[in-house]
Amino acid sequence: MHPIRKKRLTIVLFLLAGLAVAVGLTTYALRQNINLFYDPTQIAAGEAPADVRIRAGGMVEEGSVLRDTESLKVAFKVTDFTESVTVEYVGILPDLFAEGQGIVAMGRLNSEGVFVADQVLAKHDENYMPPEVADALAKASESRDIAAEATKTLAN
């Protein structure tokens, strides 16, 4: 082979190998760090895996916020108005956290079905609804409508 071509071939092979390594590492890192979103209905149905870092969200249920007065521990329920999930968190909640607000939490489900959050997000705007939560609420209300329809049909 011509020496210049040989040199080029080596460079190309070298680049390809580098690229393959980079892509491999990136996919691996991605796989480890993708956080899927589950709504309360999915969690109640057992669709969410336990002890994997996931995101969950919904509206903070009215009257559900329980605060430990001796530490920064807090527990509350998030709901999509069909099902609700208990969330536990230790730390400072965001400014816009309030009952009746839409929030998203990051954390893991423990074996008792309690969501242990390491991060709670409520956004900067009081009118803001996290898109995942909006979706979850819409889905839940839809399925409730269908269920209501079904009961009506049955009753007739």
Next chain:
Amino acid sequence: MMYPELGQFALILALLLAVLLSVVPLVGSVTGRDSLQAFARPLTAGMFVFVAVAFGILTYAFMIDDFSVAYVANNSNSLLPWYYKFSAVWGGHEGSLLLWILMLAGWTLAVAVFSQRLPTVMVSQVLSVLGIVCVGFLLFIVVTSNPFERILPNIPADGADLNPLLQDFGLIIHPPMLYMGYVGFSVAFAFAIAALISGRLDAAWARWSRPWTTVAWAFLTIGVALGSWWAYYELGWGGWWFWDPVENASLLPWLSGTALMHSLAVTEKRGVFKSWTVLLAIVTFALSLLGTFLVRSGVLTSVHAFASDPERGTFLLVLLAITVIGSLILYAIRAPTVHVRARYGSMSREIFLLLNNVMLVSATLLVAVGTLYPLVLDSLDMGKLSIGEPFFNLTFTPLAIAAGLLMGVGIFSRWKKTDAGWLARKLLWPLALSILISAAAIVGYGEFKMMAFLGIFTAVWVAVATCWDLLDKSNSRKGRMHGLKRQSRSYYGMVLGHLGLAMTIAGATVVSNYGIERDVRMEQGDVATVGDYQFVFTDIGQRQGANFTAQYGGFDVLLDGRKVAELHPEKRQYSAGMSVMTEADIDAGFTRDIFVAIGERISDNAWAIRLQYKPLIRWLWLGAFIMALGGFLAVSDKRYRIRERATEPKAKPADSGSLVANPVMASVTTPVITSEARS
């Protein structure tokens, strides 16, 4: 009062001028008709004037609290202090778009003014390409986002207020700096496209677009740093980079712009990497547009996403697609005709700069993947997911370290061919010194962590190599001072740029590894310990601000029993919109920050308090400012100025006031610059 309508009228006039600008000089340059090319500068000036008039009118509407203008009513309030009224001009979608266009028109004008020594054909084409970009954005604002829309006849009594998060000094300057950077890359883009159109991709082209790229990059650096600084103290919780898609959107063009800057240097000095440089210029501008699209289209929800209007998103996406597809087609047609004669060995400065580019582009790709992947999946309805900080930390950090280590070696390398053995001997002492310094630093911070050592070593290595090289270069028989004076400003620019980067790396490493963050429950009189510092909760009370009421806390910070600071963090309740804001209080220092923020009230007299010790965090932003300073210094180099002075008399035609350089001068200057650049 009819004046807001005049603002809209001015924008439409600017649009018409932009359309002319994008067609007339370009046609003139292709057909060789000077009379058409002569329109380039006057059209640019006219367009700028009308955009400036529109911007002035909007500012005026804010200053006099004209709530009949919907945009003013939505983003201002009569209670706002005047400086926030001023910055509220770009506090929302329409106004920030207008600011963007003002800067674009300003950059275009700057090109028209500072291009006296360029060939007429090149000037016409560059201005025309910028004109096309202006048309895109002016059309966008006129069609979808008119800032002068009125609420008539029911004018609201008062405005809805500016988002309290944005009522801050950082926000007055953050967007203009960022936009100067984003928009500045349009000049590099225009030069690249003009070079492709004319087929003249030579060292002269690289020399001309270099200062523009460097200035844009410097502004963008400041913009990104300000964003990070603002997030640190205003979002209230002490983080400085969240890998939030909006932050990433500004990091992407910065990374590829940094690659572009280095690749342009190679193209100018050695005449190689030409096609690659052109591609980078296109990519960098496309990433700036992508950033605008992400932030402005409502795809992302964040403090930056003001309006989720699908029409606007689509418009921006189309604009982006036209830019990318159009320039890539042009590139595909033209780039293969570029020939390279220069040769370089497999161990040379060219190769090290190539590796630098590979690293920076990989980093760009990585951040792009992490940012866009969830968005693409979501838009295809394939599930909602997010990619967390660990992904970026895991992948970006090694790349940054590798790039830094290579950079230290690259600084010592020579153009064309560097002897590997010579380089290895050269590196020995700097390497030993760096290891020694980093080890000392680690001992100083007390705890050995592998990542901390690697990061600190990278920073020290970059700094030592830079200084070592400076000492080498300034070695002179007439004494050190003489040698130092002989170095060019662009060389000092590079030195500052690299030292700034070293500072930023050092700051990021130390604060991530040795920072302490504690959330505690405190009552008045309680004492909490963070590292060597003790925090005493002394006081809690209320005060009334201009447009908010605040709950404030008092904290004494003690070090070895001696009081070093007194901090008053606040929790503010804004009257308009009823929003709550956490205002942290920070005792800033060169070696460390001490940070206190109040969280929620836990019981009658107990509060959740966040206490933080942030070593070296200032270095992060200080480093960025030094980098930017280096950029500005490099641009002020003699070689950009002397030529201007030398050709200035020729640039003024005796017969008319027209500023268009005559063709004779163009044909004379070009070969001069080219031959000089190659020498």
